[in-house]
Amino acid sequence: MQWLRDMWTREGPGIPKDAPKRTGLALFAEILVREWWEMVKLNFLFILAGLFVASLPTTERV
Numbered sequence: 001m002q003w004l005r006d007m008w009t010r011e012g013p014g015i016p017k018d019a020p021k022r023t024g025l026a027l028f029a030e031i032l033v034r035e036w037w038e039m040v041k042l043n044f045l046f047i048l049a050g051l052f053v054a055s056l057p058t059t060e061r062v
Helices: 001-011 025-055
Strands: none
Touching: none
16 A cells, blocks of 8 residues: 555645745635646545445345
């Protein structure tokens, strides 16, 4: 499971030290762009888990 931990804890590209701090909508957009792929992966995980849980009651016991 170390590959999973390394994927979540690695350092990103960083922000230049002389860049001005963003506020408001610009900050929200920057965070959204940065975290987009993580949100997509999380949504796929929820869909897969939901499909498994939703299909459990439909299996017929013989």
